[in-house]
Amino acid sequence: MFGPDSQFHRFFDDPRWALAVVRATVLEAAHPQVGAALIDNSTFVAHPWRRLRNTLVSLQRMFGPDEHIRQREAARLNRLHARLSGTDAQNRAYDAMDPEVRAWVVATLFESSVTMCRLSGQPLDQATMARLYAEFLAYLAALGDKGGHLPPTLPEFWKYYDRVVEEELENTDAVRVILYKLFDHLPAPPLLDGLPTVWAAGRALAGPVIGTITVASLPEPFRRRAGLPETPGAQTLMQGAYMAAGLARFLPEGWVRTESVTNLLYLTPDSADPQAATLNALRDQVKRAGALFRLVVPLPGPRGHEHDEDLGPARGSEQDRDRERGPVRAEAGTRSAAEFFTEVLDQTGDGYLDWPDLAAMARELSSRLDLDEPEETRLYNAFAAWWKELQSDIDIDGDGRISAEEYAAAVPSLAGPALIRVAEVLFDVTDADGNQVIDAEEYRALFRTGFRRTMTDGEVRYSRSAFVQDFLSFMAGRARSTAYDPLLSEA
Template sequence: MSHTTPREDVDVFGPDSILRRLVNEARWGLAVARATLLEAAYPQIGAALMENSTFLTHPWRRLRNTTMSSRRILDPDPRVRDREAARLNRLHARMSGTSSQGLPYDATDPEARAWVVATLFESTVTMCRLSGDALDATAMRRLYDEHRTFLALIDGTSDRLPATLPEFWSYYDDVIEHRLQNNEAVSVILYQLFANVPAPPVLRGHPALWAAGRAVAGPMATAITIASLPEAFSRRVALPDLPGARTLMRSAYLSAALATRYLPESWTRVDFFMELLDPSSESAGPWGAVRRQAGKAAALVRLLLPAPGEDDQAVRSADRFFAEVLDQTGDGYLRWPDLAAMAREIATRLNLGEQEEERLFQAYATWWRELQTGLDSDGDGRVNRDEYAAAAACLPSTGLIKIADVLFDVTDVDDDEKIDTEEYCDLFRTAFHRDLTGSGDNYTRSAFVRQFVSFMTGQQHSNAYTELFS
């Protein structure tokens, strides 16, 4: 059956959707991690990741946004699906260019998009098989139809994927054999991401504990991922055959399956996992109910006020500010992709429409032109941290004020020229839910603009903006 339009006579994403069920399970993260590596080996995708993505510097934020986007694209309401598909298309349309190795890339390339969906399907099938829950022929065909419909939603057609499963496996093997490469993105994911992943919010205050845990978990995650990959791919990119890796991999998948089968359902969902990682979450899970009342006042204080102590004196390490906030892609420089990543994060959190999103990106583009004019003396399209620290506070703030104005407008949803506590929490939430409510000071436009400009020029610290961009 061929799906060529975003709408179907029969809703394959109905209550019995296999994909919708799996997306909400924490164990699906195993499939996503595996699929991401196979995607990165596709030349265009690998180049786009290295030039534009923040997955290396902000993986927890990427995890949250990917989960939110998946839920929207699989929502029972077709209007929610179409809105998210349009947002993804706008986001990807802004990701094109030429990599540092001279490879042209375009995130809207139909073949590359088809490969992304193909890796998700094959990795999901593999996850079920390795977990001891292998799909039968009927379920596998249904899951494949769901993935083709997913592709049709974002690309307008599913014709880039074969119509039948036998044809799909031939297509999949052919791409692995002739298209994939052992590129920089593959190496970064395997040997840097797992080894250097920053602490999740719950452990940011315990760097020694996180470093010790990561020293053990990082190599294990690498071994599990490598052992789960198709043998043809491992041969093509010359991945090592690590001793004991297959046993470790099977144990990990079986443990995830047993947890899903025997633990309470609420404990094995993505929401619960993200809530454990991020104590600022206001979800309604087992831990959220305990924290809700005790943490509400403290959370509001953290959101609405600058950090205490030295930060109140507007003292901030320029190096730390540059690394945590400005250098979104982690390459050591401030470039347009870093500013675009900030705009994407705001647009994703607020689920902005096309016109609002365009205003936000144009405001960031104005600021980037100011930075280039004032700081990029050699015209190489990037600014280093020393250049920024030395002169950013002295630059005209026209671009930053424009960003703040747009940000105020899109956050002030009731158009009363004030940002109340609920609107502020909508922007600065750190997990999946928006139910953080309570009384608090209203922000006028001038106060909002003043705080944003002071933060973005490194003059004043704010926990809220740091959490938003880091």
């Protein structure tokens, strides 16, 4: 069911699967419980590339050949999901550990994989489809979910799928964010972060196309009930996109690898990866081309603002426009309180600081360090204590969240004892061998870059006091950091 001979493994590096995953994500978000959990807790709006990378890494671990890695990843996912519960805007409860909800998420991945083959003119035969379905059932079982939440056979599955689509799915806030906001305001990946004009131009062309293709590929009963638009020519465009992506099967083996592409997207100028130097030279050339392009072609205004009032700030587009207007900071290396609030603290991109934002930080740090229990819980508990301190000191109106205005008025109160404790716990869990210094390998695990890129010349290890001081300086919100900015603010 798992490993390099699985049907899933063959799909993982298939360019068509990118379209299928977007489609599956929309269908997941259309489930009321999943949609509410995404809106309240997910960083998919403010940090979509980071969330994509983490999702792909998780799928690789779960479908890989190593049973021990699969068990560790399943335990990590279960701990993550156990922390995601609450109520939606209609006061309906949601729980990411609900087995029916988890079954639906797996169902969308399977069905979208089948649909991508059908739409690209390469439909799966019944035997292959049955094998793929068995693999996804095994994935659900590896998470510890008991059988019965997904039907055991394919004929029963299609009845189950049609029933959920027709009776349970809704046009949730999360669906509208993905279809009408996410692609129009998608922030640049780290590789293209310094090329706002080039990225904005490409996004202005690709965003509407991806949205149109995704809507056209959704089940017709859901499109009708959700009131999604019927764009003329959308079906033809959608089928053409899937068929064009399917032509990648004629490329030499190894040319298109999901892992290689995502790793390239995440390379930054300070990366220790040998490919970084080549990419930096390419970035310089693209910057020159972008400057010329900007002189001769005015960029179109951002789309989708009719939805911004309901769905929150268009964070990515605001950052792009700030860069395009030119320098807005008083001096290099510093930032305003408002910038720090938006870029670092507001992880979910809803315009407020609350517990899901700090939980997202703990989740990202735990994922980078691949923490097990009890280290992961220690880190979450440290962030939870910091949240209680922030509520006590900064939440002036007592509404349970901190606005940008409340934060700006109380910046000196940010670095209290609880934040110091966060820094100390983060040092402890990063210092894997417990020798009270962070060496080059431990440093790279957290920051994904080498000492020589960010540390003082000649520095070969990172002491506890220096680490805590640098973390507190960054979290005070004024100074930028070559190490911490990519850790907590990159898209």
